[in-house]
Amino acid sequence: MAAKREFDDFNDNTPAGVDAMAEKHLVQPWPVSGSIGAEARGFIESGEGIYVTDHTGRRLIDGPAGMWCVNVGHRNKELAQVMHDQAMALSYNSPWYTTNQPSAVLAKRLAGLAPEGLGHVFYTTGGSSAVETALRFMQFYNNVKGRPEKKMIVSREGGYHGSTYLSASLNGRPRDHDWMDSAREQILKLSCPNPFRRSAGMTEAEFTDFLVAEFRALIEKVGADKIGAFIGEPIMASGGVIVPPEGYWPRMRALCTEFDILFIMDEVVTAFGRLGHVFAADEAFGVKPDMITFAKGVTSGYFPLGGVMIASRLFEELRQSNHNDAMFAHGLTYSSHPIGCAVALKNLDILEEGLLDYAQSISGHFQSRLKALEDLPLVGEVRGRGLMAGIECVADHVSNNPLTLDLEVGKRIDKHCQELGLLVRPLINMCVMSPPLTISIAQIDEMADILRKSIVITQDELVREGLWKG
Template sequence: MPETHNRMFEKATQDAADHLIQPWPSAGSVGAEARGMLGSGEGVYVHDDRGRKLIDGPAGMWCTNVGHRNEALADVLKEQAMELSYNSPWYTSNEPSAELARRIAGHAPGDLNHVFFTTGGSTAVESALRFAQFYNNVRGLEGKKKIICRDGGYHGSTYLSATLNGSQRSRNWMDFADELTIRLSCPDPFRRPDGMSIEDFRDQLVREFAAAVDEHGAENIAAFVGEPIMASGGVIVPPDGYFKAIREICTKHDILFIADEVVTAFGRLGHVFASEACFDVVPDIITFAKGVTSGYFPLGGMVVSDRLLEGLRASNHPEAMYAHGLTYSSHPIGCAVALKNLDILEDELLEYTRGITPYFHERMKALEELELVGEVRGMGLMACVECVADRESHNPIRLDTEVGVRIDRHCQELGLLVRPLVHMCVMSPPLVITRDQIDSMADILHEGISRTMRDLRHEGIWNG
């Protein structure tokens, strides 16, 4: 690496340690932490401050779907900035946002034909929750406010969206509007009771949902919010038929079904939206972000059912205002980038992703031959490698060992970035990944886990 680059990275690292507050810092390092620096990227690869070329296993944060350094997206970003860099959505509009809303509505299932744009996933979920509250207030159902969510889910970092999060580590030291939530079990087949079939597990989850509605009263419940696949929770794929049964209960009791597709939309499962295509469900609201611009610009949004908007327009309160908006709603640059990104998905990557998915899972599933690996699961270009202390009990390795971080450290030395989640490793590569690159990723991950196993045995932490 050239000396000038070394000095540049050294200065940036020091600046970060001196001045930058990172996301999700611990109190002991907040405002004094420098994380690994990346300098450039191309396709499925990124280059770090040590000059290493790494496969971007998590696609940034589930988002660089068309890969790094896509010239078409970069050109559109510049062109739109030179044409119209910003307009206030309070009293003007722009052509890219109108066209993008039309095209997204064309891909959305059922009667979801109207789009509200936000700045990302957290604000998309926050907007949907506030819309659900507004919807019921206008209908005179002011008590219908509770939200059903699930252990293991992740929905964002704004106050209401974070309230729904189901990871204990994200809840230990923060405040939430817990009085608004009804929290149910994680639909994780790997953790189902011993001896229970997946079908019986599904039925148990559905009964739990129905019992919660009876206990709290449908007149008090505004919505159910769920990720089709729990992404940050460990790529949890629910049992077949689970969402369809939940949808039926929601419809029966006038409970909005909000599908949080921040991760699963825009190609991750081979479709623009996965709710109907993969899970046979038409939600009332779909939230999206991440892959909508492949991470080239902050953008998110929600797609809303015609039925809900018609209900508002038919109410006795035409003066009621959905007093919610963002300075960067419908941003012209973000929407222009998203339009080009959607072109690439439609013309090149949706079909390609569906075609390469079986090979991706074949190579990932082979990691189950390693003793430390309890299960490899996933769908589309999403997979999770869950490490366990022993396969009989499914107990994870002690959390203080941060097995995922250990695996990631070894994999980076070998040429792969991993998304470590305590005892799990998540893989969600850019959709442009090739079979040869999948082979490299799987081989490196195999070796990284093998080295971690040797470390754990040597330290006396694990005897597998």
């Protein structure tokens, strides 16, 4: 009875009551030990189009599109109807011994949209499990081929690939590993391909040469017979929207082909319209990977779904091996979920019926309006592509050092943006934006204006507090 009385104290569904319930019982993602299990975060009540509304009734442009995912916007009636209809027809089936229609239809459709040769898909529940699946498949593939030592995985500093054990081990942000264990013995790291941080006096072409030479040297040092896969985001999203230099991707792909290393492109963020294409690997970067991981925008965040596109040749090789009884002992309860796959099919309809073309048509204006923020003293660089962009703040424009005295500058900017009607995603000394693809030119202008005002307010605040000379 005592436990029941405790929960009865928290049945108030007002904003204050929800805050109390969250602080008492909800463990938030990425908490710090000082507030873990006792934290309430900003309460969002509703969303519509490119906007969300908080508990005070304040309407905010959803600058991050949830978390890079609400590509067709909030409260899309077509997606909501599909969810209802599919749930009423078939809410779930076990993928261990049955198949549903939406998953098979979606698989065929994705195979037709993916780069040539990627004719198979394994469904997961999100980006982390998609990356985990790709890596587990690499291990299985090499085991069956009699290469049990070919298992090392190459990732990059600054990258982000997930929160499950193996996917998180790939992450290249130091704070991700400060207090968490990881499979360090299986991971090799290359330099972050960030042109803004290249050595003084080095051209972008020379920087590309350096990055490619670094990868080749690593392969030669460790041995190609030990390296199973290389994985990278086309554009590093959570790392601050890092766009690699020209020519980087085709040359990295060529090295993987030369040394028989599986090339995995992590398109959890960049697929399904963020760069104006269903998949960006070939269309935007000119490469055909062995595997592509995806999630987020595949359902526009309306249902948890992810997956891995896998080259058909890899399955052909496995079927021709001498180990016909070797089992890929990997799967998820919600693989091939009928509701998720049905939503993804309708989401693709919306994208292909004009939204992809529209996103491409407005991306130039989006990039140019944000790029203009570089005239502000606090802004070191604005970078991006398609409908994703990052603003990096620096202490000065000579050294381009980040603001070491105030690593909360991104949160400061976000706070002022929210006061003016915009939600952004703060990342230490950076802010990133990836709005719904449905955003209008006028709304892009409003977003850019709010960002400018918020950065100016932050500049004045830092000078006043003695944290920055300006």
